[in-house]
Amino acid sequence: MASIAAPTSEQTIAAARSERRPGGLWLLLPGPLGWMVFFYLVPLVILLVHAFWSVDYLTIQRTFTLENFRTLLTNDLYLRVLGRTAAMAAVVTLADLCLAFPLAYFLAKRVTKHRELLLLLVIFPLWSSYLIRVFAWKTILGTNGILNSFLLTVGVIDQPATAFLYSKTAMFLTFSQVWLPFMILPLFTVLDRLPNSFIEAASDLGANPWRTFRSVILPLSLPGILAGSLSVFSLTLGDYITPTLLGGPGDQMIGRLVADNFGMSNNWPLGATLVVPILVLVSLFIAVANRFGALGRTAA
Amino acid sequence: MTQESDQTIDRLMAMEPAAVMAGVRSGEISRRDLGKLFGALGMTTALGTLLGEEPARAQSNELTMVIWEGYADPSFAAKFEEENDATINATPMSSSDDAFGRLQAGGGSNFDLVSASNDVSQRLIDAGLVQPIAPSRLTNYDDLYEQFQMPEYITKDGELYGANFAWGPTLMLYNTEEVTEEPTSWRALLDEQYAGKISTWNAPIQIAQYALLLDPTPEDPYVLDEEQLAQVRDLLVQQRPLIRTYWNLGDELKQLYASGEVIISDAWPYVGLGLKEQGVPVAEVIPEEGVTGWSDSWMITSGAQNVDLAYKWMDYMIGPDGQMGVLNNNGYAITNRTVIEGLEPELREALLMDNIEEGYDSILMWRNVPNYDQWLAIWQEVTAG
Numbered sequence: 001m002a003s004i005a006a007p008t009s010e011q012t013i014a015a016a017r018s019e020r021r022p023g024g025l026w027l028l029l030p031g032p033l034g035w036m037v038f039f040y041l042v043p044l045v046i047l048l049v050h051a052f053w054s055v056d057y058l059t060i061q062r063t064f065t066l067e068n069f070r071t072l073l074t075n076d077l078y079l080r081v082l083g084r085t086a087a088m089a090a091v092v093t094l095a096d097l098c099l100a101f102p103l104a105y106f107l108a109k110r111v112t113k114h115r116e117l118l119l120l121l122v123i124f125p126l127w128s129s130y131l132i133r134v135f136a137w138k139t140i141l142g143t144n145g146i147l148n149s150f151l152l153t154v155g156v157i158d159q160p161a162t163a164f165l166y167s168k169t170a171m172f173l174t175f176s177q178v179w180l181p182f183m184i185l186p187l188f189t190v191l192d193r194l195p196n197s198f199i200e201a202a203s204d205l206g207a208n209p210w211r212t213f214r215s216v217i218l219p220l221s222l223p224g225i226l227a228g229s230l231s232v233f234s235l236t237l238g239d240y241i242t243p244t245l246l247g248g249p250g251d252q253m254i255g256r257l258v259a260d261n262f263g264m265s266n267n268w269p270l271g272a273t274l275v276v277p278i279l280v281l282v283s284l285f286i287a288v289a290n291r292f293g294a295l296g297r298t299a300a
Numbered sequence: 301m302t303q304e305s306d307q308t309i310d311r312l313m314a315m316e317p318a319a320v321m322a323g324v325r326s327g328e329i330s331r332r333d334l335g336k337l338f339g340a341l342g343m344t345t346a347l348g349t350l351l352g353e354e355p356a357r358a359q360s361n362e363l364t365m366v367i368w369e370g371y372a373d374p375s376f377a378a379k380f381e382e383e384n385d386a387t388i389n390a391t392p393m394s395s396s397d398d399a400f401g402r403l404q405a406g407g408g409s410n411f412d413l414v415s416a417s418n419d420v421s422q423r424l425i426d427a428g429l430v431q432p433i434a435p436s437r438l439t440n441y442d443d444l445y446e447q448f449q450m451p452e453y454i455t456k457d458g459e460l461y462g463a464n465f466a467w468g469p470t471l472m473l474y475n476t477e478e479v480t481e482e483p484t485s486w487r488a489l490l491d492e493q494y495a496g497k498i499s500t501w502n503a504p505i506q507i508a509q510y511a512l513l514l515d516p517t518p519e520d521p522y523v524l525d526e527e528q529l530a531q532v533r534d535l536l537v538q539q540r541p542l543i544r545t546y547w548n549l550g551d552e553l554k555q556l557y558a559s560g561e562v563i564i565s566d567a568w569p570y571v572g573l574g575l576k577e578q579g580v581p582v583a584e585v586i587p588e589e590g591v592t593g594w595s596d597s598w599m600i601t602s603g604a605q606n607v608d609l610a611y612k613w614m615d616y617m618i619g620p621d622g623q624m625g626v627l628n629n630n631g632y633a634i635t636n637r638t639v640i641e642g643l644e645p646e647l648r649e650a651l652l653m654d655n656i657e658e659g660y661d662s663i664l665m666w667r668n669v670p671n672y673d674q675w676l677a678i679w680q681e682v683t684a685g
Contacts, residue, residue, distance in 0.1 A: 143559065248545065249543040250541070252684040252685060256684065266400060266404060
């Protein structure tokens with residue numbers, strides 16, 4: 001190296017850095033890596049292998065078969081439930097995006113005092129158990145629940161409405177509420193880093209607020225949008241607690257079918273097969289998000 | 301379980317206020333209380349994972365069991381715990397299949413006991429999840445009516461696998477203020493005038509109950525051919541839009557009645573009894589088509605850690621204290637001759653124990669269903685829509 005002409009400053013810094021980097025850092029890796037491999041990767045592989053097996057009365061037959069995938073693709077129950085699940089996840093993601101964006105923008109650009117406190121309030125609901133929050137919705141939406149009592153008192157309705165609880169509406173409301181912080185936080189992060197001067201420059205150059213939003217704010221916050229959407233979409237996609245507790249007959253989602261096959265039906269191979277479309281959908285989303293830099297430094 | 305569901309549960313655990321979990325661990329918040337809360341939610345699966353009840357445990361004085369609700373009620377279990385310096389850790393099952401799934405997941409070593417019904421007991425034996433028992437170790441065994449000593453559903457190759465301790469029917473339950481005319485047929489659960497106020501138990505074995513409505517009536521509601529199964533499926537699909545929600549646990553159903561969500565359903569006597577205690581106006585009826593029902597036995601799992609203690613519990617439950625406990629707490633019929641003979645005649649009659657053989661035979665008792673995988677598939681198809 002010394003024989004080559006003077007190194008660039010970048011090279012010098014890199015070389016210096018590598019010299020100073022403690023070799024012991026590598027020792028930190030086996031722990032988390034081992035954890036991920038043994039408690040995440042290995043179980044996932046075992047799960048996927050099950051998808052190619054079958055069950056005979058009580059025992060799992062460990063011979064390769066594509067029968068489960070044939071069942072998945074030919075039985076319209078699974079395709080219908082998958083479609084319903086994906087639609088619910090998409091609608092919830094969209095709703096959370098519409099709710100979270102103005103709030104995140106307000107927090108990032110308008111609030112100067114008590115910012116930490118307000119952010120704390122955003123994540124405050126996460127301090128209570130997910131089950132408790134779902135159950136709270138049950139007491140709100142029930143036939144004799146808070147919402148019905150209110151509407152009766154105000155005089156909007158004269159009979160308690162039964163349409164709130166045990167319905168897709170109930171699931172939509174609950175999902176949108178419980179996953180909202182997962183959308184707000186990444187949006188806040190990108191908007192907080194977006195220099196105010198960009199927005200000022202846009203307006204100086206004659207752009208109206210809508211144009212500024214469309215051409216400056218939106219493209220620059222895309223990584224945050226995708227990161228938040230990825231969280232909300234995948235959390236909704238795999239959930240089975242909310243559909244079980246608040247969904248009506250005929251509203252069940254794919255997570256519930258997976259749980260039923262591992263529990264009630266004792267058909268682990270079919271349960272494992274039903275996981276595959278969920279994984280494929282989420283992987284596709286991750287690929288798209290990654291393409292737009294949602295998983296890179298900008299969003300994190 | 302999906303990767304996402306796992307994440308959800310992980311997240312749940314992370315979010316759970318440390319104080320609450322610490323409270324549960326230290327015993328300040330009893331698992332029973334928490335169990336009741338989640339039980340009411342029908343979320344026993346999630347609860348088990350939350351509290352880490354599923355992993356295999358070392359020998360201790362803690363007796364773990366999967367039970368039908370009420371089978372370890374403190375009203376009678378506390379005495380056993382005191383006498384044996386033991387603690388009981390019971391997880392309610394939402395159906396026989398739920399219990400089977402739980403035991404299967406742990407290879408029979410994650411619980412000591414299961415209160416298995418006669419539809420799943422044979423499956424548990426065949427899967428090697430329960431172990432044979434020695435009746436000589438049960439001091440109250442000889443007091444059992446003969447028909448409960450070695451019933452075929454808990455016997456294999458001449459060996460006994462359980463202690464039969466309770467039985468009863470699945471009745472029709474209704475709110476007497478909302479349903480003014482006493483229903484006489486299971487057709488009431490398909491009646492449009494109760495649309496949106498009906499519930500039915502989320503268990504595949506209920507197919508037998510709806511098979512009673514077929515014309516012609518099947519000879520045996522547990523032996524259905526493909527055509528009969530398809531007819532039942534059509535009935536259930538027709539019923540689905542009228543259903544408020546399928547109930548999973550008895551405590552959940554109680555809540556559905558108490559909060560006015562449901563006015564008519566199928567139910568175990570446990571539910572009606574509890575609602576009457578709460579002052580909810582309900583009545584039970586045996587529909588003209590007849591009723592299905594169950595017979596429950598304590599079985600020791602193949603990997604049980606506390607076999608001696610499990611035997612003691614079994615013996616306690618077929619003895620006077622356990623028998624009266626189940627009778628009073630759940631409203632179920634029992635199996636111990638000496639205890640039954642000491643009961644008031646009215647009570648015996650009300651619980652079909654006037655003449656045990658006749659009373660028992662008047663119920664279409666659950667049993668191992670030959671083509672059960674088809675029943676499961678149909679049930680899933682109907683309830684998941």
